[in-house]
Amino acid sequence: MKHVLSDSLVITKRQVLQLARIPELLIFSTIQPVMFVLLFRYVFGGSIATDQPGGYVQLLMPGIFVQTVAFTLASTAAGLAQDMEKGLIDRFRSLPISRGAVVIGRTFGDALLNILVLVVMAAAGFAVGWRPSSGFLSVSLGFLFLFAFGYALSWIGIYVGLVVRDARVVQNVGFLVTFPMTFLSNAFAPTTGMPRALQYVAEWNPVSSMVAACRQLFGLENEFGATASSWPSQHPLETSLLYMILLMAIFIPLSVKKYANTSS
Amino acid sequence: MKTVSAEELVKTYNKGEVRALDGLSLDVAEGTVLGVLGPNGAGKTTTVRILATLLKPDSGSAHVAGIDVIKHPDKVREVIGLSGQYAAVDETLTGWDNLVMFGRLYHLGRQKSIDRANELLERFSLTESARRPIKTYSGGMRRRLDLAASLIVQPKVLFLDEPTTGLDPRGRMEMWGVIEELVTGGVTLLLTTQYLEEADQLADEIAVIDHGTVIARGTSDVLKKQVGGERLEITAENQDLTKVQEIIAQVSGSATHLDGRTVSAPVTSGSSALIQALRALDEASIHPLDIALKRPSLDDVFLSLTGHVAEETVVEPVKKKRGERK
Numbered sequence: 001m002k003h004v005l006s007d008s009l010v011i012t013k014r015q016v017l018q019l020a021r022i023p024e025l026l027i028f029s030t031i032q033p034v035m036f037v038l039l040f041r042y043v044f045g046g047s048i049a050t051d052q053p054g055g056y057v058q059l060l061m062p063g064i065f066v067q068t069v070a071f072t073l074a075s076t077a078a079g080l081a082q083d084m085e086k087g088l089i090d091r092f093r094s095l096p097i098s099r100g101a102v103v104i105g106r107t108f109g110d111a112l113l114n115i116l117v118l119v120v121m122a123a124a125g126f127a128v129g130w131r132p133s134s135g136f137l138s139v140s141l142g143f144l145f146l147f148a149f150g151y152a153l154s155w156i157g158i159y160v161g162l163v164v165r166d167a168r169v170v171q172n173v174g175f176l177v178t179f180p181m182t183f184l185s186n187a188f189a190p191t192t193g194m195p196r197a198l199q200y201v202a203e204w205n206p207v208s209s210m211v212a213a214c215r216q217l218f219g220l221e222n223e224f225g226a227t228a229s230s231w232p233s234q235h236p237l238e239t240s241l242l243y244m245i246l247l248m249a250i251f252i253p254l255s256v257k258k259y260a261n262t263s264s
Numbered sequence: 265m266k267t268v269s270a271e272e273l274v275k276t277y278n279k280g281e282v283r284a285l286d287g288l289s290l291d292v293a294e295g296t297v298l299g300v301l302g303p304n305g306a307g308k309t310t311t312v313r314i315l316a317t318l319l320k321p322d323s324g325s326a327h328v329a330g331i332d333v334i335k336h337p338d339k340v341r342e343v344i345g346l347s348g349q350y351a352a353v354d355e356t357l358t359g360w361d362n363l364v365m366f367g368r369l370y371h372l373g374r375q376k377s378i379d380r381a382n383e384l385l386e387r388f389s390l391t392e393s394a395r396r397p398i399k400t401y402s403g404g405m406r407r408r409l410d411l412a413a414s415l416i417v418q419p420k421v422l423f424l425d426e427p428t429t430g431l432d433p434r435g436r437m438e439m440w441g442v443i444e445e446l447v448t449g450g451v452t453l454l455l456t457t458q459y460l461e462e463a464d465q466l467a468d469e470i471a472v473i474d475h476g477t478v479i480a481r482g483t484s485d486v487l488k489k490q491v492g493g494e495r496l497e498i499t500a501e502n503q504d505l506t507k508v509q510e511i512i513a514q515v516s517g518s519a520t521h522l523d524g525r526t527v528s529a530p531v532t533s534g535s536s537a538l539i540q541a542l543r544a545l546d547e548a549s550i551h552p553l554d555i556a557l558k559r560p561s562l563d564d565v566f567l568s569l570t571g572h573v574a575e576e577t578v579v580e581p582v583k584k585k586r587g588e589r590k
Binding site for chain 1: 313316317318338341342344346348349352353354355356357358361365366368369370371397413
């Protein structure tokens with residue numbers, strides 16, 4: 001166990017090297033979220049009415065940030081499944097390295113990539129008129145939340161990758177989970193327009209809490225519908241934190257155990 | 265004390281429906297090479313995966329270098345090297361990146377990992393391509409790199425799971441050269457293969473497995489004797505085949521086997537049978553295209569032990585026919 005951190009970092013370094021060897025990977029992982037920013041800003045931005053000073057883009061950016069980090073679930077899962085398919089995980093498992101290192105290392109690597117993606121997106125958002133109105137500390141805390149949320153979700157990704165194993169299937173499962181998860185929320189449109197039953201689902205969705213938390217930290221009003229008076233809606237920061245802690249408390253031990261017992 | 269020993273290994277998949285290993289036992293003496301020979305699906309890979317701590321058997325026990333594989337997998341991992349069927353390296357990274365990474369994972373430290381990587385690249389003639397991504401490597405180069413990765417810390421026991429499957433003849437010869445060199449260095453090696461000649465070439469002892477259990481073991485000579493003595497083989501023009509069959513039946517005193525234009529039969533008195541046959545052929549004015557006295561090949565061993573031909577070794581036309589039937 002004494003090598004957990006150093007072994008994990010070797011695995012993380014491998015991912016960094018991959019990005020260095022195939023810069024296209026890096027370019028495409030940042031192009032997609034930037035594309036989303038532009039599409040939503042200019043396609044929906046014009047038709048979604050908001051009395052938010054600064055316009056729809058202020059509401060949109062937290063939503064897109066959360067959506068992008070949520071996709072870490074899919075990319076972590078796919079990356080791990082690919083390693084399993086290629087037999088690389090077998091090789092790692094035949095080495096005297098500490099139990100969790102391979103999966104911990106991967107979550108670190110994906111977290112590093114998220115930092116980069118968030119920076120690029122923030123720049124893109126700024127270019128299209130996003131101006132957080134809170135102070136530097138609040139904004140930084142918002143990004144810390146986003147980073148942590150992505151990290152928590154990448155542990156679900158680890159579990160999904162270990163269970164599903166097939167990289168192409170994993171990709172589909174990832175999208176199947178993350179798409180409804182991010183759209184069935186307050187990220188892009190107010191939940192008040194949804195059927196009432198769906199409003200409850202949307203507002204209890206961790207993505208909604210995260211988006212609300214980020215909006216609050218970036219200096220915007222919370223917008224909740226049916227559950228507006230509930231504790232989670234009133235306390236998106238606390239709720240988001242609880243969700244993250246809960247996810248990690250469940251999926252880190254589960255994934256590490258699954259990895260140890262896994263065999264392809 | 266055997267360096268590798270497996271006793272009564274059982275492993276089932278799909279809730280017992282598929283019995284991959286069915287009480288398999290084997291052992292490898294220190295510094296020797298055991299060739300585990302069998303067709304696809306015989307249980308070769310499952311055996312290696314259990315011995316290399318990647319898989320837990322349903323029952324049975326296994327020891328590597330005296331360490332219990334099931335109880336102390338971590339200790340086993342410190343003394344083994346494993347190289348699988350497919351190159352288990354990161355294809356996007358360079359050969360050098362990979363070896364340094366594996367060195368670090370063996371806790372060699374930065375400089376030592378680099379030195380060891382350079383040393384192994386040199387030894388496996390990969391220095392020139394060290395800085396190229398693995399995906400640009402040829403199949404043979406990939407396998408060599410994969411093998412190099414399993415030798416980072418000189419392992420006491422090396423497992424090679426079908427090291428030459430999928431390689432072209434040249435790549436296979438190169439790989440054999442590399443493996444032979446390793447064996448000279450004194451490593452204990454367990455090698456699986458579906459190539460009979462590979463086991464013959466590289467292994468001190470051969471364990472033939474089929475349907476998850478060892479059906480025969482011994483040196484290749486012993487196995488060949490088990491199948492019987494020599495065979496007389498004569499290839500002739502089509503119009504002469506009937507006559508040739510008659511002659512061989514007479515000389516050998518047993519039933520002949522016809523394969524294409526080659527007639528064969530087991531003989532007990534090797535060279536005198538050959539001379540007799542030649543005389544008879546000459547009297548009948550038959551000029552054979554080819555004539556040979558063959559010791560049984562491992563193909564014959566397999567056929568006689570399992571009742572079916574080992575895959576991949578079947579001569580081309582026969583293989584096609586089997587494929588068509590499916």
